[in-house]
Amino acid sequence: MSSEKGVLSGSFFMQGDVACAEGAITAGCRFFAGYPITPATEIAQRMAARMPQIGGTYIQMEDELGSMNAVLGASWAGVKAMTATSGPGFSLMMENLGLGIMTETPCVLVNVQRGGPSTGLPTLVAQGDMMQARWGAHGPYEIIALAPSSPQELFDLTIRAFNLSERFRTPVLIMTDAEVGHMTERVVIPPPEEVTIVPRRKPRIPPGDGYQPYVADDDLVPPMAVAGEGYRIHVTGLTHDERGYPATSDDSAQWKLIQRLVNKIRLYKDEIIEVEELYLEDAEVVVVSYGIAARAAMWPIELAHREGIKVGMLRLITVWPFAEEKIRALAERARAFVVPEINWGQIALEVERCAAGRVPVYLVPHPGGDIHKPEQVLAAIRRAVA
Amino acid sequence: MSEPTLRTEAKAVEPEAAPQERHPMDDLLREERLPHIWCSGCGIGTALTCFISALLKSGLDLDKVVVVSGIGCTGRVAGYVRLDSFHTTHGRAIPFATGLKLANPELKVVVFSGDGDLVTIGGNHFIHAARRNIDMTVICVNNFNYGMTGGQAGATTPVGAVTTTTPYGNYEHPFNLPYLAAASGAVYVARWTVLHVRRLERAISEALAKRGFSFVEVVSPCPTNFGRRHKQRTGLDTLRYYHERGIIRHGADPRSVDIELGGDIIEGKFVDIEKPTFSDCCAGIVQKAIAQ
């Protein structure tokens, strides 16, 4: 590994995408495979310039399918790896995101969302992939997805994403968007020694001592041997037993595996879920939002305060797993939820599910291409208290 | 013979051999998983035998050898080798292998998969990995159809061949794999049928020793799904066909080695050139990057 001089620290005026790349580098990412796609290309461009400086590898693959698989392969060679894309590429990565989930491969997948569906609005903001982030791959599984509201937070959450991916041995998604990705703001990068980096959990027994790749620790996460260490591991996308061997004919293997894959995240939600709560102490109306939409809701909330409306904000920094308990608790004392998001209703459905009919949930939709106008959100807040 | 249980757990009946005698390849096999799933008369096991035999002679550090395979009958190879092995998704073994190799250049990466997986669904990754001359060995067992799913046509199925998805005869022109590999940039291209085991073993050895993208096509019987529909009900029938119609022509122009239904099978080493690998080219960039 060449010298670490390449890892930045200090205060910068930096684009969101670039901050994402630097966050990955600070987190120890030394492999990036990607494919050009607006509005995520700047991440690939930054990686193309920076990886050779720090002994890492940049490769531009032939498509997003190749990118996702190269990232999985690199992770299984013992290197922290990431890819970045937008809606169309995100859709192409779903099957192999599933392979990463099934084989418990730590890696990070950044989705700089843009207007959809299909080619949609390539250069413009949207948040229409939130349910795809949750259920895009097939089959039963849990996923971790973070949503930054600023270049600084995109930098910070990229580090957190890598740490969570190693801690839980799973791919982690960063669901950002064209706005945050393309805006330029101050980004403070702490000196490396102040950044906590979660190392990969390695086997505690040497090769040849009966190590089995999928015997989990108490927290349901198995220590991870990688290729080239002499453990002679077998890794398959097929349902597998603790040895990693295909186990598709006895159904106990599927029961055990799926329960573990799901519970290893679900039972540790509190360790994963991060939210920001503003003015919720006496809030009658709770604005629930995430990413750029949450930021755009700050001004309408201020305007509503001036009109004497008690409104607060629950900003979801971790979108998946969903902050169910938080919503249920707020539903006990608030009169309504207002959910501004740049899609036609996705996270709003989760809020409705958790509010369970106790209070109304007012979606503030947007088809994509722009952030909400303040009066759109303000109107919803006013309706909530009317 | 004890009453076989419903699902006979195929434990190895005490072999004729004395206890300390073991099949010479068992060290590199997950023998606890044998007998394997491939049909009687299928050639994948033989292709795997030649690979393991080549490995045993190669002097490579077996802890650094990694086998990556995709989905399909041949895709199950990864599950039977006692090496670091990855059974990835359909068509994506090569990009997965690319990630492995570039992240840890010490690894000797071998992609071992079928024709459907590598060049039909996985064709885009195949041509690009060859174009980039990524240092890996690709062994493609070509049985001219999608065997695992019951015998459908793929990109290597000859014109006129009957499969479950070409019930009136295949009307698509197939790829010529050596030509495809050579044209894309592979530095080593060879084709052998599973009948010519010694030559196949040597070709695999040469491919393993070659720096850059090396490709070995292994023409193999698929009695259950392809042979059966083309008057080759058993693997032995197909081997006899190879015996009659296999023509060894080292250095043949890859363009001239198409395989037609009922036609000759040109075998041999067609390409063996030197070219800087992806990593060779990459290495030069690092200095420039650090200097800036």
Added chain:
Amino acid sequence: MKYWRKPLDLASIRVPHGRIYIIRERCKGCGWCVAYCPRQVLEVSDEFNSKGYHPPRVVNEAACVSCGLCEMICPEFAIYRVEEEREVETL
């Protein structure tokens, strides 16, 4: 072995000999070893393994020259040979 003339190195060359081992449970009765053994050492037995296949049987042990073709061509890793010394046979 039949020669049209006596090889000059006849005295020094030792024809190898192999002992064949068959793992009957692995065999799937494809018949490749029997068909392609150059010395016709093997024959399909009428015995069954637990999957109902007929494994090969050694019928001409002395003829085996340990060429290893059976071991290489077997798709099931079910047959192999071990080279053995034997008294020099005059040809």
